[in-house]
Amino acid sequence: MDRNTAKAHIHVMTGCSNTSAWWGFVGMGGWMSRAGLALTLALLAPAPVFAGDDPATGATVAMQPGSSGRPACAACHSADGAGQADVGIPRLAGLHASYIADQLGHFATGVRANAIMAPYAASLSADERRAVAEYFAALPIPAPVDPIPEPVAKLDRGMALFQRGDARTGLIACTQCHGPNGVGVGSFTPRLAGQSGPYIAEQLHRWRAGDIRDPRGAYMRAIAARLSPADIEAVAAYAAGLKTGETIENTAGGKP
Amino acid sequence: MRFMQVAATACAVSALAVAGLAAETAWFPRAAGATETPAPFTPPAEDAIPAGKFGDEVRLGEQIFREPGEHAAAYVGNDLRCSNCHLDAGRLAGSAPMWAAYISYPAYRSKNGHVNSFQERLQGCFRYSMNGKVPPLGDPVLVALESYSFFLAKGLPTGEKPAGRGFPALPKPALAPDYARGAQVYAENCAACHGADGLGQSADGKVVFPPLWGPRSFNWGAGMGSIKNAAEFIHANMPLGMGGTLTPQQSWDVATYIDSQVRPQDPRFTGDVAETRAKFHDNPNSMYGRTVDGAVLGDPKVTPPAGTVPASKAEHK
Numbered sequence: 182m183d184r185n186t187a188k189a190h191i192h193v194m195t196g197c198s199n200t201s202a203w204w205g206f207v208g209m210g211g212w213m214s215r216a217g218l219a220l221t222l223a224l225l226a227p228a229p230v231f232a233g234d235d236p237a238t239g240a241t242v243a244m245q246p247g248s249s250g251r252p253a254c255a256a257c258h259s260a261d262g263a264g265q266a267d268v269g270i271p272r273l274a275g276l277h278a279s280y281i282a283d284q285l286g287h288f289a290t291g292v293r294a295n296a297i298m299a300p301y302a303a304s305l306s307a308d309e310r311r312a313v314a315e316y317f318a319a320l321p322i323p324a325p326v327d328p329i330p331e332p333v334a335k336l337d338r339g340m341a342l343f344q345r346g347d348a349r350t351g352l353i354a355c356t357q358c359h360g361p362n363g364v365g366v367g368s369f370t371p372r373l374a375g376q377s378g379p380y381i382a383e384q385l386h387r388w389r390a391g392d393i394r395d396p397r398g399a400y401m402r403a404i405a406a407r408l409s410p411a412d413i414e415a416v417a418a419y420a421a422g423l424k425t426g427e428t429i430e431n432t433a434g435g436k437p
Numbered sequence: 438m439r440f441m442q443v444a445a446t447a448c449a450v451s452a453l454a455v456a457g458l459a460a461e462t463a464w465f466p467r468a469a470g471a472t473e474t475p476a477p478f479t480p481p482a483e484d485a486i487p488a489g490k491f492g493d494e495v496r497l498g499e500q501i502f503r504e505p506g507e508h509a510a511a512y513v514g515n516d517l518r519c520s521n522c523h524l525d526a527g528r529l530a531g532s533a534p535m536w537a538a539y540i541s542y543p544a545y546r547s548k549n550g551h552v553n554s555f556q557e558r559l560q561g562c563f564r565y566s567m568n569g570k571v572p573p574l575g576d577p578v579l580v581a582l583e584s585y586s587f588f589l590a591k592g593l594p595t596g597e598k599p600a601g602r603g604f605p606a607l608p609k610p611a612l613a614p615d616y617a618r619g620a621q622v623y624a625e626n627c628a629a630c631h632g633a634d635g636l637g638q639s640a641d642g643k644v645v646f647p648p649l650w651g652p653r654s655f656n657w658g659a660g661m662g663s664i665k666n667a668a669e670f671i672h673a674n675m676p677l678g679m680g681g682t683l684t685p686q687q688s689w690d691v692a693t694y695i696d697s698q699v700r701p702q703d704p705r706f707t708g709d710v711a712e713t714r715a716k717f718h719d720n721p722n723s724m725y726g727r728t729v730d731g732a733v734l735g736d737p738k739v740t741p742p743a744g745t746v747p748a749s750k751a752e753h754k
Contacts, residue, residue, distance in 0.1 A: 346525070348525050348528055348529065351680075353677060353678045356645075357645070357677060357678075358630070358645070358677065358678070360640030360641060360643070360645045361640065361641050361643045361645070362641070364640050364641045365640060366638050366639075366640045366645045366646065367638050367640070369629050369630060369638070397629070399679070400676070400678055400679065403678050403679050404678055
């Protein structure tokens with residue numbers, strides 16, 4: 182962890198203790214324990230400098246808490262934008278800037294309902310949302326974490342759905358829109374390879390339940406309606422284990 | 438590990454509950470077209486491909502079908518794949534599946550005025566849909582594709598038109614198909630994937646959303662260049678994953694729009710646009726030779742050449 186990273190974490194600490202409205206959810210279950218580890222490490226760094234009220238740059242929004250008590254993005258999504266795969270906090274690094282900015286806009290207006298992200302996104306101006314989106318989009322894609330170990334049969338089912346779809350239910354393959362091995366296509370479809378498995382699964386479960394998201398969510402509701410809950414878990418686990426740059430053959434699961 | 442997953446679930450559940458989104462009704466798009474009628478025929482599964490020389494041929498055929506630019510490069514002149522139009526690698530009923538095609542030849546075709554073998558029919562898609570070169574009869578590429586199609590058709594009786602062949606028929610539109618309305622449909626329903634310029638999108642060096650027009654798409658002789666074929670295909674299958682959601686009128690309009698764009702020349706071009714139209718496009722489903730946005734479609738001045746297989750690839754074979 183470099184100096185800047187550590188700084189950001191300290192800001193986060195400050196934000197956390199003062200503003201329970203933002204962080205009420207942190208107390209739940211064991212969630213805190215992982216975040217707590219990062220924060221403890223962060224305490225070893227020098228003292229923070231607070232951001233003013235001027236429109237913040239992407240890096241400032243990402244790394245420092247706002248004056249309203251808004252925590253830094255990095256508090257949850259990590260300074261390198263890797264997110265926290267095992268607890269379902271998505272990776273932002275390497276997503277398309279306009280995709281991130283669109284989602285922040287949807288959180289702010291409630292089009293994409295999310296109790297945690299809504300106040301956060303609403304506290305940013307449109308310019309700040311765009312700036313922080315560009316910031317995370319430009320970060321290198323972090324080295325993949327070891328995926329949660331999964332049974333081979335589950336990963337095989339996930340691979341079949343991801344790479345080929347399922348003709349019996351009219352399900353198209355994930356790759357048909359998210360590109361070869363789920364690398365994402367332009368601003369239209371986000372990268373799935375190596376994304377947090379629990380995060381992918383949660384989104385699919387929501388779409389399956391008819392959740393409204395952005396207009397593009399209409400595609401995903403049509404897709405998710407064709408997936409059983411078990412298929413959702415399988416395809417999410419497979420996608421999480423996909424490593425960018427590797428071919429289909431040598432990633433998780435059997436032969437395509 | 439365990440407690441973290443529990444915690445993640447708790448977070449997710451609370452977020453859902455707070456937002457009042459614990460909705461139960463699964464939203465399922467109902468296709469309005471013939472895609473809804475279950476196909477009476479199911480081709481054998483991929484893992485039923487036998488071992489041995491014949492099985493190898495079937496597998497090669499499927500590879501060519503999915504990636505002709507890689508496995509039949511000498512004959513491919515654009516960025517399309519067979520499976521872009523014959524969906525699910527030629528298995529899907531209602532998008533001209535190969536099992537239905539296989540048992541329907543030899544057959545008379547008015548397009549060339551004689552009885553065509555299945556291989557000759559395959560040649561046609563290379564010449565027009567792939568804007569490429571025709572593999573000679575008996576060429577390994579055609580044998581592999583024929584083997585794959587034969588395998589898919591296992592158990593299907595010959596000589597009868599199977600349900601699911603071709604594209605599902607679409608009623609005539611209430612209003613005459615219209616380019617301007619089609620442009621609107623396109624912007625709203627298609628451009629996100631195929632691009633506002635119709636040229637498609639790639640990722641990691643692979644075409645993901647195929648070009649609908651321009652120099653790397655099908656040429657003026659292709660079946661998809663017929664507004665009727667395109668309207669039927671689009672209504673049943675597009676937007677991808679949401680087939681049957683456009684109205685028939687929207688499908689006719691957007692088909693008119695994409696079939697009124699610049700694309701490679703008809704390989705049968707006689708040297709004269711009006712004459713070529715009279716000979717090969719004399720029907721309301723073709724825009725060839727018509728004037729759109731001030732340009733005559735098919736005019737060599739604005740029309741990329743036909744059959745543009747890169748020389749390097751042609752030699753390679």
